[in-house]
Amino acid sequence: MAELRVGLIGVGMMGRHHARVIRETEGVTLAGVADEAGDPRRSAGDAPIHRTVGELIASGIDAAVVAVPTQAHEAIALELADAGVHALVEKPITVDIESGTRVVDAFEKAGLVGAVGHIERYNPALQSLRQRIDAGELGDVYQIATRRQGPFPSRIADVGVVKDLATHDIDATAWLAQSLYSTVFAHVSSRSGRAHEDMVSAAAQLENGIITNHLVNWLSPMKERITVVTGERGAFVADTVSADLTFFENGTFSMEWESVMAFRGVSEGTVTRFALNKREPLRVEHEAFRDAILGLRSDIVTMREGLENVRVAEALLRSAAEAASVKVVR
Template identity: 65%
Template sequence: MAALRAGLLGVGMMGRHHARVLRELPGVQLVAIADPGGDPHGVAGELEILPDVEAMIAVGIDIAVVAVPTAFHEEAALRLAEAGVHTLVEKPIAHSVEAGRRMVDAFAARGLVGAVGHIERFNPALQELRRRVASGELGEVYQIATRRQGPFPSRIADVGVAKDLGSHDVDLTAWVAQSRYRDITARTVHKSGREHEDMIIMTGTLENGVIVNHLVNWLSPMKERLTIVTGELGAFVADTSTGDLTFYANGTFQTEWESVSVFRGVSEGDVTRYALAKREPLRVEHEAFRDAVLGLESDVVTMEDGMRTLELVEAAIASARSAGTTSGS
């Protein structure tokens, strides 16, 4: 079978990694790169940098990756759908729910694979976490809490931290728990003088009763990417920046310390860090997209999945707006 001819729109900070993986991926041939801003990271190689999506389509492509700023996702995706090109769009799916819905409908109407780059689903720590939670290793799950914080990336200008980073946590939480959200509320902070929020705390409940909490910001000098799942038998901690998964078991020894022994909770037990095969999440994501296009079994994140996540994030932002936000001086 001939390799799928791939086009890449956008070769910025994320696009350069897509270019590398597309070149390495079996069954795929990168044949076109387009970016109106040129090639700042020098990834084009022997390929000409094309000016826009139209020029990329004209080369003749089967699949495309859209890695331009969120505000341009809809325009590019609709044109690719019209041209019959299966497309993977970076997260979030679009700048608004309305735009995202138009994208979902366009790909569905033409029977095309439309996917969204929620890359955390392909992180080895989270994949192993999901498997262990599903097999009952925590017993009943009580809570899922995430922390995703670090310095502000100056390249992000068209959305706030909720859509750029928070969408990761909303998506991965529902996926790990295998349950959709029942409700979500939030509070936001604006401290950097930008139009959009740079800190958000989201709280919600999943349909299976698990309570969730997401702390997301661009205001911390400390970079953190943690997912903590707590249940009746202990807690899992997944560090997606390193791909590590650690289990903190509830203790089995009785304590003789009188002031603590009256507390009817849990005690510290054994700590286990699992040895995992750590494949690059972006490569695994591309494999899933390729397989979906080929009609094979795949864990690709669909545009419908991306839409549900965007709807929840927008609901959280609306919740914060109606409650009032904290503004910088």
């Protein structure tokens, strides 16, 4: 079978990583790059460099990866859909619900594979956590809490922390819980002097009753990516920086003092840190995109799911503006 010809649009901070992984992924070839600034780091190797998306499409590609600023996603994605090219678009899918809807409709109408780069789904820790939740190891799930903090990324200027960073947690939480968001409440702050928010503290409830909390900012001196899932039998803690997964089991022991026992609740039990096969999430994401195009499997983050993440993000921003709990409207 001939290899899929994949084009790359944008070879900046994220694009250069996509270029490397495309070149190393079995069954695909980096057919060309489109970037008006060229490829000064030589990330694309010997692949042809084009100044426009149109030139890249005309060179003959089966699929494309879009790794440009969010405000350019819609126009490029629609151009790809019109040309019959499958696409993996970096998150968020677009800047707002309206533009995202146009992109989703275009790809679905054309019968094309459209994916969004919510890479955390492919992190070994979260993949193992999802499997263990599905297997019933936690029992009923009560709460999912996330912390995503780190230094300010100077490359991000067109959206705030909610759409750029918190959408990772929105997507991962809905995926782990297998439920959509129902209501949200959020506070945001802008401390860096930029036009968009750089901190958010959010609480929400999913349609299946699970409650969630998200603490996200661009102003912390340390990088933290933590997801805690608490349930009937204990709590899983996933660290997606180190790709570690730890289970804190509820302890069980008898107490003679009944009045204390009644208020004690759960206790600490066995702590287990799992050994995981730590494959690079970006590589797993590209393999999923490739296999979806080939019809072998379907575990991409679809464009419709990416649109849902933007919908929740906009509900968070609306909640912060109104200082009220709001329902996620679909």
